[in-house]
Amino acid sequence: MEALRQYVISVVAAAMLCGIVVRLFPNGSGKQVGKLICGLFLAYTVLSPISRVDFSKLPDFSLRCMDDAEDAAAMGENLARDSMADIIKEETLRSPSAKTVSRRRSRSPGRRPLTPGGRYRP
Numbered sequence: 769m770e771a772l773r774q775y776v777i778s779v780v781a782a783a784m785l786c787g788i789v790v791r792l793f794p795n796g797s798g799k800q801v802g803k804l805i806c807g808l809f810l811a812y813t814v815l816s817p818i819s820r821v822d823f824s825k826l827p828d829f830s831l832r833c834m835d836d837a838e839d840a841a842a843m844g845e846n847l848a849r850d851s852m853a854d855i856i857k858e859e860t861l862r863s864p865s866a867k868t869v870s871r872r873r874s875r876s877p878g879r880r881p882l883t884p885g886g887r888y889r890p
Contacts, residue, residue, distance in 0.1 A: 775817055782813040 786806035793802040 779810075779813055782810055786810055 786809060790799065790802050790806055793799040
């Protein structure tokens with residue numbers, strides 16, 4: 769993060785310096801040459817950090833990113849499956865047919881079974 773901060777500061781400082789230098793040139797061809805030189809200097813300032821990047825490590829980095837993405841996707845799928853199982857369990861316990869089934873299991877001998885509406889069967 770510190771490197772990014774330094775990069776932004778250097779680009780802003782170069783832009784400010786170029787703005788001041790261009791204002792100092794008189795109108796005419798001298799000003800156009802000054803703008804060209806300042807433009808080249810700004811382009812160098814912006815692009816020079818890219819030349820320092822080690823692109824030989826890029827395949828390893830991309831493989832690590834792919835592995836991390838696959839792990840995150842698997843975790844998301846597991847979380848979704850567990851959440852769905854919890855929702856199904858809750859909905860099953862709330863449904864009237866589940867209550868009837870639980871009542872049938874818990875009834876004592878000699879009691880008449882209940883209908884799904886909660887009434888005794890004749």
